[in-house]
Amino acid sequence: xxxxxxxxxxxxxxxxxxxxxxxxxxxxxxxxxxxxxxxxxxxxxxxxxxxxxxxxxxxxxxxxxxxxxxxxxxxxxxxxxxxxxxxxxxxxxxxxxxxxxxxxxxxxxxxxxxxxxxxxxxxxxxxxxxxxxxxxxxxxxxxxxxxxxxxxxxxxxxxxxxxxxxxxxxxxxxxxxxxxxxxxxxxxxxxxxxxxxxxxxxxxxxxxxxxxxxxxxxxxxxxxxxxxxxxxxx
Numbered sequence: 001x002x003x004x005x006x007x008x009x010x011x012x013x014x015x016x017x018x019x020x021x022x023x024x025x026x027x028x029x030x031x032x033x034x035x036x037x038x039x040x041x042x043x044x045x046x047x048x049x050x051x052x053x054x055x056x057x058x059x060x061x062x063x064x065x066x067x068x069x070x071x072x073x074x075x076x077x078x079x080x081x082x083x084x085x086x087x088x089x090x091x092x093x094x095x096x097x098x099x100x101x102x103x104x105x106x107x108x109x110x111x112x113x114x115x116x117x118x119x120x121x122x123x124x125x126x127x128x129x130x131x132x133x134x135x136x137x138x139x140x141x142x143x144x145x146x147x148x149x150x151x152x153x154x155x156x157x158x159x160x161x162x163x164x165x166x167x168x169x170x171x172x173x174x175x176x177x178x179x180x181x182x183x184x185x186x187x188x189x190x191x192x193x194x195x196x197x198x199x200x201x202x203x204x205x206x207x208x209x210x211x212x213x214x215x216x217x218x219x220x221x222x223x224x225x226x227x228x229x230x231x232x233x234x
Contacts, residue, residue: 034087
C-alpha cells in the first residue's frame with residue numbers, strides 16, 4: 001500500500017488544515033508517507049513495527065524536522081499537550097483499542113488542536129481489494145468487515161471521544177496499474193488479510209483466483225478513504 005499512501009497523504013494533510021510551523025504527531029507512521037507529506041512542521045512518526053521505523057528513517061528526506069520512533073498508539077510516550085496536531089493515515093482500524101488510542105491522541109494534543117485520520121473504504125470504495133475479495137468468494141475474511149471503514153463510523157468515534165467540530169469527508173484517488181502483475185504480485189508477499197489469504201491457497205486454488213482476476217481486472221481503479229477531523233476541547 002506504500003505507493004497509494006503517498007497519493008493519499010497530501011489529501012489528508014490538506015483536509016487536516018494544519019497550522020503553519022507546528023509540531024505534529026504521525027500516529028502509526030508506517031513507511032513514513034504521511035510524515036514526509038507534512039510541510040512547514042516538525043513531525044514525529046510513531047509505529048509499533050521496528051522494521052517500518054527503520055525503513056522510514058532510511059528513506060527520510062527531511063531528517064532535520066522529521067523523525068521516527070517505535071511506540072504504541074495506545075500508550076504514547078509523550079507528555080500532555082506536547083503536539084499542536086495529531087494525524088494518522090490508514091492505521092486507526094488496525095489499532096486493537098482505537099478508543100484508547102484516540103484518548104491518548106487527545107491527551108498529547110494541545111487544547112483546540114486538530115486530530116485527523118483516514119481509513120480505506122474497504123466495503124465499496126477500495127476497488128483494488130473489492131475485486132480481489134469478490135473473486136476469492138471468502139466473505140468471512142473480507143476486509144469489508146473491518147471496523148471504522150464505513151461512512152459515519154470514524155465521525156461517531158471522534159464524537160464519542162469528545163472532540164469538537166467533527167467533520168467527515170471521502171478522499172478519492174485513482175490507482176493506475178502498469179500490468180496485471182503490477183496488481184497481482186503484491187498479494188503474493190503475504191501481507192495484510194488479502195495477502196495472508198493468498199498464501200493459504202494451494203497452487204491450483206491460487207491459479208484459479210489469478211485467472212478470475214485476470215478476466216475481470218481493470219488496470220485503472222478508483223480508491224476511496226473516509227477521513228475525519230475534530231478539535232480537542234479547550
